[in-house]
Amino acid sequence: DAKTTQPNSMESNEEEPVHLPCNHSTISGTDYIHWYRQLPSQGPEYVIHGLTSNVNNRMASLAIAEDRKSSTLILHRATLRDAAVYYCILRDSPDSNYQLIWGAGTKLIIKP
């Protein structure tokens, strides 16, 4: 099974960039890398996903290593509202088209 490894928690200061790492050394060639976040007492929220190239959207950037064994979610200017658990997710296996495997994620703490 493709698995991801993330730090349990990270701290950052408000208005500074945040780099959230994720290791996925067993990723298959066709697996997209997905990132979601979950704010306290809310449902998960889609952040970004990518395959090989770096991706940008209004929420964040996703930097994918050339060998695809790791990726980094970048929040360019963290605010207090970005305090959440961030999940880096892959599919269960190349044959599991629709099942994403969620780990424990990284709890991001933003200090004012």
Next chain:
Amino acid sequence: EAQVTQNPRYLITVTGKKLTVTCSQNMNHEYMSWYRQDPGLGLRQIYYSMNVEVTDKGDVPEGYKVSRKEKRNFPLILESPSPNQTSLYFCASSNDPNGYEQYFGPGTRLTVT
């Protein structure tokens, strides 16, 4: 406003009493899914549906049923709830047939005594 709604948000029930948690989305999404979230176990998929009348099992389908008679609704049915189904449940939908970019509902906290 584009959203996924779930009802009820909180439910306390007793073992064996059938219940239904409703899920509705107003985004005309074809893909819908149910998850449960338990401490230390992350989110686990229960069932998903790629379109009307098309459903399939996720990671933990035992003890649950679903139906997809209309595109917007995807109810989760517990025919005979047990205490091990006490959990936080999330419904999600996506416009992507692979289930990427899922929109999640606010969650339903279920307690079975």
